[in-house]
Amino acid sequence: MDVRAQISMVFHLDKCIGCHTCSIACKNIWTDRKGAEYMWWNNVETKPGTGYPTKWEDQSVYKGGWKKNFTGEISLRGSGKYKGLLNIFHNPHLPVIDDYYEPWTYKYTDLIESPEGDDQPTARPISLITGEPIDIKAGPNWDDDLSGTPDYARNDPNLASLSPAERDAMFQLERMAFFYLPRICNHCLNPACVASCPSGAIYKRGEDGVVLINQKVCRAWRMCVTACPYKKSYYNWHTGKSEKCILCYPRLEAGLAPACMHSCVGRIRYLGILLYDADKIKDAASANDDELISKQMNLILDPFDPEVIKDAKSNGVADTTINAAQYSPVYKFVKSWGLALPLHPEFRTLPMLFYVPPLLPVMASVTEQSKEQTEKFDSIAKVWNDKWLYDTSTEELWQNVERARFPLKYMANLLTGGDENSIKSVLKKLMAVRIHRRRVTVGDVSNQKADKVLSDVNLSSEMADAIYYLTSLAKFDDRFVIPPAHREQAIEMLEYTGDTRGSAGFGFKEKPSRIS
Amino acid sequence: MYMKNLLQLFFLMSIVSIFLPKSMAQSEGERLFIQICRACHTVGEGRLVGPDLLNVTKRRSEEWLLSFIKSSQTVIKNGDNDAVDLFKEFNQIIMPDQTLSQSQIKSILTYIEGIVVDKTKTVSGTEQFKLQNKEGLNIGKLRAEDFIQARKLFSGDIRLINNGPACISCHNVVDDNLISGGLLAKDLTSAYKRLGGEMALNSIITNPPFPVMAAAYANNPITPDEAFLLTAFLYKANKDSIFQWTHKDYQNSFLKNGIITAFVLFGGFGLLWWNRKRKSVNHHIYKRQLKTK
Numbered sequence: 001m002d003v004r005a006q007i008s009m010v011f012h013l014d015k016c017i018g019c020h021t022c023s024i025a026c027k028n029i030w031t032d033r034k035g036a037e038y039m040w041w042n043n044v045e046t047k048p049g050t051g052y053p054t055k056w057e058d059q060s061v062y063k064g065g066w067k068k069n070f071t072g073e074i075s076l077r078g079s080g081k082y083k084g085l086l087n088i089f090h091n092p093h094l095p096v097i098d099d100y101y102e103p104w105t106y107k108y109t110d111l112i113e114s115p116e117g118d119d120q121p122t123a124r125p126i127s128l129i130t131g132e133p134i135d136i137k138a139g140p141n142w143d144d145d146l147s148g149t150p151d152y153a154r155n156d157p158n159l160a161s162l163s164p165a166e167r168d169a170m171f172q173l174e175r176m177a178f179f180y181l182p183r184i185c186n187h188c189l190n191p192a193c194v195a196s197c198p199s200g201a202i203y204k205r206g207e208d209g210v211v212l213i214n215q216k217v218c219r220a221w222r223m224c225v226t227a228c229p230y231k232k233s234y235y236n237w238h239t240g241k242s243e244k245c246i247l248c249y250p251r252l253e254a255g256l257a258p259a260c261m262h263s264c265v266g267r268i269r270y271l272g273i274l275l276y277d278a279d280k281i282k283d284a285a286s287a288n289d290d291e292l293i294s295k296q297m298n299l300i301l302d303p304f305d306p307e308v309i310k311d312a313k314s315n316g317v318a319d320t321t322i323n324a325a326q327y328s329p330v331y332k333f334v335k336s337w338g339l340a341l342p343l344h345p346e347f348r349t350l351p352m353l354f355y356v357p358p359l360l361p362v363m364a365s366v367t368e369q370s371k372e373q374t375e376k377f378d379s380i381a382k383v384w385n386d387k388w389l390y391d392t393s394t395e396e397l398w399q400n401v402e403r404a405r406f407p408l409k410y411m412a413n414l415l416t417g418g419d420e421n422s423i424k425s426v427l428k429k430l431m432a433v434r435i436h437r438r439r440v441t442v443g444d445v446s447n448q449k450a451d452k453v454l455s456d457v458n459l460s461s462e463m464a465d466a467i468y469y470l471t472s473l474a475k476f477d478d479r480f481v482i483p484p485a486h487r488e489q490a491i492e493m494l495e496y497t498g499d500t501r502g503s504a505g506f507g508f509k510e511k512p513s514r515i516s
Numbered sequence: 517m518y519m520k521n522l523l524q525l526f527f528l529m530s531i532v533s534i535f536l537p538k539s540m541a542q543s544e545g546e547r548l549f550i551q552i553c554r555a556c557h558t559v560g561e562g563r564l565v566g567p568d569l570l571n572v573t574k575r576r577s578e579e580w581l582l583s584f585i586k587s588s589q590t591v592i593k594n595g596d597n598d599a600v601d602l603f604k605e606f607n608q609i610i611m612p613d614q615t616l617s618q619s620q621i622k623s624i625l626t627y628i629e630g631i632v633v634d635k636t637k638t639v640s641g642t643e644q645f646k647l648q649n650k651e652g653l654n655i656g657k658l659r660a661e662d663f664i665q666a667r668k669l670f671s672g673d674i675r676l677i678n679n680g681p682a683c684i685s686c687h688n689v690v691d692d693n694l695i696s697g698g699l700l701a702k703d704l705t706s707a708y709k710r711l712g713g714e715m716a717l718n719s720i721i722t723n724p725p726f727p728v729m730a731a732a733y734a735n736n737p738i739t740p741d742e743a744f745l746l747t748a749f750l751y752k753a754n755k756d757s758i759f760q761w762t763h764k765d766y767q768n769s770f771l772k773n774g775i776i777t778a779f780v781l782f783g784g785f786g787l788l789w790w791n792r793k794r795k796s797v798n799h800h801i802y803k804r805q806l807k808t809k
Binding site for chain 1: 793797805
């Protein structure tokens with residue numbers, strides 16, 4: 001057992017309000033530079049939608065992630081040793097700037113310096129890449145809140161396995177629903193970007209598993225851009241190096257939450273340490289499609305298990321880190337309660353960012369206004385003959401989860417690689433917590449019914465209360481359990497610190513070189 | 517017997533005169549004639565590449581001669597019948613334009629005028645000089661290794677003694693053992709036949725009448741031995757040209773093969789990259805958008 005520590009995250013999608021505060025916080029700190037204007041290390045997508053870059057989930061276009069060979073081994077889909085060598089000078093599957101969007105600003109001086117005329121002066125949009133006036137074609141959130149649905153949402157790659165009838169049902173005006181999907185680098189356990197880099201510039205930090213690109217070693221092959229199935233590695237055209245989310249490691253080392261998490265208005269983000277067994281990574285990454293989730297979950301070790309603690313200590317994991325792992329909110333969501341799932345596990349990178357799926361408005365009813373509305377419905381749509389347009393409130397306990405406004409198949413494509421049962425069990429648990437809390441706060445649910453609901457999903461009322469607490473009431477220190485970084489130990493592994501330790505502080509200072 | 521000896525002496529003299537350095541010429545006219553005209557013309561010794569110039573001043577007016585020598589092609593293009601007939605009669609070989617002044621041409625004409633040939637020792641027009649090298653061998657008798665040396669001289673594998681440029685830099689000769697030569701001057705594969713034999717060839721090589729070639733070898737003259745070998749090479753090239761593979765239409769087959777290779781190459785790349793990403797995934801969305809005028 002090779003026990004290691006990984007900083008990992010849980011995003012609670014039911015709580016995300018799609019305000020993009022996280023994106024702005026990240027942009028202000030890290031990517032407000034020349035060459036990085038188009039990058040959004042953190043972005044929030046509307047689902048269903050095509051996301052950023054457009055259709056990033058469609059690996060038939062971008063060739064990211066791993067795929068399993070007929071031999072049972074996994075290999076990179078679009079890069080790697082031989083494929084990478086063959087394509088090293090033209091790298092055919094890279095996203096182009098139009099797949100992201102062309103960043104722009106406005107020529108604000110037009111507003112005050114324009115000569116007097118019959119109409120109001122306008123600030124023309126100027127490309128941040130060419131400096132020329134441009135026609136704005138798209139932005140990073142052009143399909144926000146389902147705008148441009150025929151062009152964007154209907155082309156969501158997750159809809160591919162849904163029948164035309166199911167898809168049409170999703171996009172009826174009266175039934176339409178959406179949720180937000182905030183995305184950062186997943187800091188995967190089996191990162192495709194690290195495997196693809198011809199220069200060896202990308203590495204996964206030993207002490208906390210943060211995946212970083214060494215800017216001094218990067219040689220701009222951009223294989224990581226192709227290889228990352230989440231398209232979270234970006235090429236800076238100005239510096240000629242690739243960049244990605246660094247999980248605000250300077251903040252982490254100071255005990256602060258990353259900027260996107262710190263600023264989160266909906267408080268949807270949780271961060272904590274997980275202990276995992278590095279020996280099982282290969283096995284988990286090359287598991288069969290139906291076992292991907294369970295094998296990834298088995299990687300994560302119980303931080304209270306004495307065996308695990310012993311092996312962790314012998315492996316150099318600090319006591320403070322083990323302690324943090326025991327209080328990790330991520331461990332609770334992912335392992336103790338089984339509420340969080342990795343995004344697109346079928347890419348086989350073993351992402352360490354987990355999502356609590358959105359329950360969405362399950363209990364809702366809309367009264368029909370007129371018959372005319374019904375006539376506009378698609379022929380395959382279910383039409384209620386009574387006055388209800390749709391009604392998902394029900395006396396039955398679980399029926400509404402299966403009949404949720406979002407087809408289970410869609411959620412399964414997003415979070416479980418197509419396995420509807422896994423997603424259903426998570427949604428049922430979320431539902432059970434709501435029913436339990438309704439019994440406590442409103443009291444119109446009978447104890448018998450609420451208890452049955454909880455026992456159906458193997459939750460005790462204490463666990464349900466704990467879930468409720470961490471979901472709704474958790475304080476800063478509950479949401480972010482950041483262990484001391486112990487950088488001094490990490491540095492000692494790399495270089496001899498005896499020279500500086502105990503010295504008077506004389507030495508040579510390297511001036512930071514910044515790009516003007 | 518005396519006459520025969522005289523004739524032999526005359527022949528010997530004429531051959532020697534070809535190789536004589538120009539400083540030894542008597543008058544300016546003679547010097548210029550030997551340097552420029554002698555390659556293709558004789559006076560009273562029969563036709564070479566061009567006609568025998570004996571009594572040419574009596575046959576043509578001085579004005580005509582002046583303009584023809586200055587630029588024969590201009591006269592021909594102007595439609596002068598005599599000039600056109602002459603051009604056709606001599607296998608349409610272009611007489612190169614000369615950068616000679618009026619007075620220089622006149623001095624040559626005076627030199628030609630002054631030559632009187634004894635009618636009794638007329639030389640038939642078709643009779644050719646026979647070239648011999650130092651060992652007294654004719655071109656036809658040369659050994660195979662001599663021809664190899666000749667070819668190396670032509671291709672520049674062996675440097676010309678006076679460091680003149682190798683023939684191949686401007687001329688092409690169809691020979692499987694050679695790379696294709698330059699396109700700056702005429703193809704010399706059939707030069708032997710075209711220019712009417714070894715004597716004329718040898719004269720041209722020794723004393724190039726063509727301005728560019730003359731300038732190229734002005735300070736790096738070709739030695740008589742080299743000229744002999746090069747003549748021999750061209751003689752053999754002419755004889756053997758039909759046996760050469762490269763005698764085929766080289767330029768057209770290059771184009772044809774190029775097109776086929778391009779198809780194969782691009783087809784191969786097309787197959788290799790048939791499913792690569794060609795345009796932005798947003799292409800069809802952007803195409804629908806309205807553009808500002």
